[in-house]
Amino acid sequence: MKVKIHALFEYLLETTEAAPEAIVGFSLSASPKLGDYLADLDPNQSLDWNGRDFRGLPELREQVLAQAGLTGICTPADVLITAGAAEANYLSILQRLQPGERIVIETPGWPQAEVLAKAKGAEIVKVARSEAEGWRLPLDRLAAAVTPGTRMVFLTNPNNPTGNLMSAAE
Structure with a gap:
């Protein structure tokens, strides 16, 4: 019809x-x-992004530097604004980590890092937190896991899923 x-x-x-x-x-x-x-x-x-900086608005990047206490150490060009932590993790791991390179990951921890590192073919070294130690990050074991060939150390603070917050000394 x-x-x-x-x-x-x-x-x-x-x-x-x-x-x-x-x-x-x-x-x-x-x-x-x-x-x-x-x-x-x-x-x-306008939602027209032509001519806009993909890293985010310059004013926002300047504020990020100020909030992080990095003004004068880094420049706004060093800051990339993402649509959340998951995107930031994705970009940093997939862009900075190459196959065979070493990444140190805490466990238990945010699972995205391990999944992405596996996808890149990285060597994954896990540093375990334990309930018996109050879920504190074992800095001695972390230091031992980091070698000259370590490309990335992935920690979450507060730790996910334990909720443990590292102290200023840590």
């Missing part, structure tokens, strides 16, 4: 009190985009 779109449109015009411009067409024409509406309201709210 063929549907005659123009006939349907004409029927709608004849049977409703709506003006032609009030009827939204769902034809093959381009759909309006949220970014277009935002840009009309305020150009700074």
Whole structure:
């Protein structure tokens, strides 16, 4: 069965009190985009990322440096804004870790690091926390696990899943 779109449109015009411009067409024409509406309201709210820095807004990167106490040590160009910790972990592990390189991971710990390290073919060395030690990070075992060939040490603070928070001395 063929549907005659123009006939349907004409029927709608004849049977409703709506003006032609009030009827939204769902034809093959381009759909309006949220970014277009935002840009009309305020150009700074546009979702058009052309010409924008993929690392994040410079003002935000400067604030991150200030909050971390790294102003003067690092520059805003050293900061990458991500859409959360999972994306940051993903980018750092997949970009910095190469097959065969060593990563030291605490256990129990956030599982994403181990999964990504396995995907890269890395050598994974685990440092175990234990309930008997109050889930504290065993710094002596951590130091022993780190060798000159260690490419990355992955720790979470507070530790996930134990919730243990490292002290300033640690």
